[in-house]
Amino acid sequence: xxxxxxxxxxxxxxxxxxxxxxxxxxxxxxSEKEIYPYLDYEGIKIHDWDKWEDPFRLTMDAYxxxxxxxxxxxxxxxxxxxxxxxxLNITDGRYLSALKIFLQAISPGEYAAHKGFARVGREFAGxxxxxxxxxxxxxxxxxxxxxxxxxxxxxKYYSGFHAFAETRDRIWYTSVxxxxxxxxxxxxxxxxxxxxxxxxxxxxxxxxxxPFMSGAAYNGDMATVTFGFSAxxxxxxxxxxxxxxxxxxxxxxxxxxxxxxxxxxxxxxRGFRVLGLVSTMMDYMLPKRVMSWREAWEIYGVExxxxxxxxxxxxxxxxxxxxxDAGKAIDHMSHQFMLGFYQWRFGTAFHSWIPSDQxxxxxxxxxxxxxxxxxxxxxxxxxxxxxxxxxxKNFGLAKLCQxxxxxxxxxxxxxxSVLCHRQTTHKGEIYHFCSDGCQEIFEDEPEKYVQAxxxxxxxxxxxxxxxxxxxMDWAHLTDGLDNGEYQGSSDQRNFDRWRGLAxxxx
Amino acid sequence: xSQVFIALQTNEETRPIIEAIEADNPKAVVTRDPAxxxxxxxxxxxxxxxxxxxxxxxxxxxxxxxxxxITLSGHVDEDDETLTLHWDR
Ligand SMILES: [Fe+2]
Ligand SMILES: [Fe+2]
Ligand SMILES: [Zn+2]
Numbered sequence: 001x002x003x004x005x006x007x008x009x010x011x012x013x014x015x016x017x018x019x020x021x022x023x024x025x026x027x028x029x030x031s032e033k034e035i036y037p038y039l040d041y042e043g044i045k046i047h048d049w050d051k052w053e054d055p056f057r058l059t060m061d062a063y064x065x066x067x068x069x070x071x072x073x074x075x076x077x078x079x080x081x082x083x084x085x086x087x088l089n090i091t092d093g094r095y096l097s098a099l100k101i102f103l104q105a106i107s108p109g110e111y112a113a114h115k116g117f118a119r120v121g122r123e124f125a126g127x128x129x130x131x132x133x134x135x136x137x138x139x140x141x142x143x144x145x146x147x148x149x150x151x152x153x154x155x156k157y158y159s160g161f162h163a164f165a166e167t168r169d170r171i172w173y174t175s176v177x178x179x180x181x182x183x184x185x186x187x188x189x190x191x192x193x194x195x196x197x198x199x200x201x202x203x204x205x206x207x208x209x210x211p212f213m214s215g216a217a218y219n220g221d222m223a224t225v226t227f228g229f230s231a232x233x234x235x236x237x238x239x240x241x242x243x244x245x246x247x248x249x250x251x252x253x254x255x256x257x258x259x260x261x262x263x264x265x266x267x268x269x270r271g272f273r274v275l276g277l278v279s280t281m282m283d284y285m286l287p288k289r290v291m292s293w294r295e296a297w298e299i300y301g302v303e304x305x306x307x308x309x310x311x312x313x314x315x316x317x318x319x320x321x322x323x324x325d326a327g328k329a330i331d332h333m334s335h336q337f338m339l340g341f342y343q344w345r346f347g348t349a350f351h352s353w354i355p356s357d358q359x360x361x362x363x364x365x366x367x368x369x370x371x372x373x374x375x376x377x378x379x380x381x382x383x384x385x386x387x388x389x390x391x392x393k394n395f396g397l398a399k400l401c402q403x404x405x406x407x408x409x410x411x412x413x414x415x416x417s418v419l420c421h422r423q424t425t426h427k428g429e430i431y432h433f434c435s436d437g438c439q440e441i442f443e444d445e446p447e448k449y450v451q452a453x454x455x456x457x458x459x460x461x462x463x464x465x466x467x468x469x470x471x472m473d474w475a476h477l478t479d480g481l482d483n484g485e486y487q488g489s490s491d492q493r494n495f496d497r498w499r500g501l502a503x504x505x506x
Numbered sequence: 507x508s509q510v511f512i513a514l515q516t517n518e519e520t521r522p523i524i525e526a527i528e529a530d531n532p533k534a535v536v537t538r539d540p541a542x543x544x545x546x547x548x549x550x551x552x553x554x555x556x557x558x559x560x561x562x563x564x565x566x567x568x569x570x571x572x573x574x575x576i577t578l579s580g581h582v583d584e585d586d587e588t589l590t591l592h593w594d595r
Binding site: 011012013055056057058062066069070073205206209210213214215217218225229232233235236237239240243290303304306307308310311314 | 508509510511513515539540541542569570572573574575576577578579580581582583584585586593595
């Protein structure tokens, strides 16, 4: 009997060369400048695009195969979740608030990242870079879709999930993430890559996805764990792309260093402010918490970021300018921001609540130097006001930072008893900032940031014209249903009742 | 020395991979969180196809790791036999 000699398989290095590099060609009847018109104006100099390598050497055929497998795994669990009342397995209905913020603020960011990478995949000249950016563009589209799909199961039962697209465009806290991505997409291709590929993916995405998804598992939310880890399985590739790109830019020309450093400073601070949202989710909104925001920062910020910047010192890169201020903010930000959410709870498309005594004890244990000193007394005050029938609400409008668009609720880096506020006058107009980092970003490109859409000024424009009820209509927010206190909300009533039905026969 | 790490989903597909990493990297520290396993080591971590195949009892393509990968840190070097994370230059 004949034995067929097995075909010799290509090694991944050779396969990568054939299926990536060899797909590119030298243009003859159009100039490089015509084909790639945006490569010069940021000042970045690239001499040899072939020096850029994807260390995973993933080729398109392997990409489709593994992505297909990830999708099959994802839908197997999503189907089971929908078929088995998975929404009743979560620890507590309060957990839904974290999911709502995720869907309103983060999933649209995935879609924005898709658009950005589709664009730069076309604009960069190297074949390796083009392929990696195209893969990431497809990944980010998949992330947006799987997240929306997974969370649509919750939309069948609970409030606040129904209008995430409008919420993303029209509500104040979502504009923080939106402006972050819009800013990156309105940058040149190299800056975009440092913004999303490096600062967001490499330095910050672990803080968003890893502890939060592990937290979802801990809180019985299989749908979120599944889309989270399915998305995260692409992130290691994205992080590696970000790191390779920065090394590539720095190795290509010494003139690139100051430009890259400036972008790292800017985008670290921009990203850090977006993570303010995540800190409240981790410290306050997960009924069962895996780790505190502070602990996540220790692992993924201090340890991982520290190793990274120690390594990049080889090229003359130093840690981002805001790094120290970020370190000082860690023990305060989630508390300051959650107090903000609570006092403006009429204007949020999720529910908030006063932390229980047990929750507060956990917070003082996790934040021994700050919680009892600064934040427990405020929650106690709010609790007393509530008990006296005078619930604490702030109907004043927050002053927003012109750069990060967060309300200016943060304190001075070195004094937690003083509100941090900066301002600058540009062409006769006053602009406000939450921090030195945001002020510097503005002052470097004022013409860009004066154009920012800000949710508070919008309140006084058409079609809202200063009317709160009209604003709620416009933002697709139903008063008394989507917003306000968790205690007594329809989400609470429904979750408790359905869970009761699911575990008894009455 | 800076730590490198890799995190994988907790499931039946990753068990033999994690055991292989532990066997090949005596300095590795394994941390188990809900639904995920994080393995860190000082300076370098090597993942060998060979060891995984012995545990698994079948052929294994190192790129299969992507399906269950959560995150990593360090420079990545990959060929057909090994995937290495390191901070050296
Ligand atoms: Fe993503
Ligand atoms: Fe990503
Ligand atoms: Zn700001």
